[in-house]
Amino acid sequence: MNSILISLIIFACVFGGSLFGLFLRTVLPGHHLSDDAKEAVKLGAGLVATLTALVLGLLISSSKGSFDTTSTMITQSGAKVLLMDRVLANYGPEAKEIRGLLKRFLSARIAKVWPEQIERLQGADLSGKFTDMEEIQAALRNLVPQNNLQRSYQAKAIQISDDLLQIRWLLFEQLQTSLPPMFLGVLIFWATVLFACFGLLAPRNGTVVVVFLVCAISVAGAIFLILEMEKPLTGAMKISSAPLVKTLGRLGK
Secondary structure (H helix, E strand, O other): OOHHHHHHHHHHHHHHHHHHHHHHHHHOOHHHHOHHHHHHHHHHHHHHHHHHHHHHHHHHHHHHHHHHHHHHHHHHHHHHHHHHHHHHHHHOHHHHHHHHHHHHHHHHHHHHHOHHHHHHOOOOOOOOOOOOHHHHHHHHHOOOOOOHHHHHHHHHHHHHHHHHHHHHHHHHHHHOOOOOHHHHHHHHHHHHHHHHHHHHHOOOOHHHHHHHHHHHHHHHHHHHHHHHHOOOOOOOOOOOOHHHHHHHHHOOO
């Protein structure tokens, strides 16, 4: 299920709960809506509201932290790719082919995650076999240094390639995490019950319905943001490709 569909389901549950509360107010006997009964409902609603607000705040903070971490990893990847290119340039003309592989590698990554940026990949060759970092590492190890300086550049380039592989696997593991369905279901239940209590205590008029509508949209919007930030490389809130595109433009120069 995608983020939009889940958000629509949450909106329907929350807004439906408030309408059910308004309807329930009209059919309940009078003694069920006495002052004492209303105080009990307010206490229960306050408890549920506190739990819901706490969980929503924690989820938004956690998702934003994960989103920012992924964005930082992408920026670090671009910086390390550019650093490797400069190290190989200092190594000498023997590393020219590897620099070409590095450019193909970055171009393919950008085209895969941000296909809308293909037209901006000026001079990038996206045809043929996909180049992976393991292939670049193998080419680095096959270099035959002629002096200690080249040997140090080779070791530095291999170290950077190891760092890039580590970032790739960290990104892979991080992107596998998602909000547990049971957790989301409990959160929806709390929000629905909360708005049902609000509807039970509120007068039945157009202003109240509009307020409940706006609140339901807000709750659904918060869940949408949480779900989108959990998928930083896809969806409506995809991380910007600008760092990698700028890095690609400077490779080979």
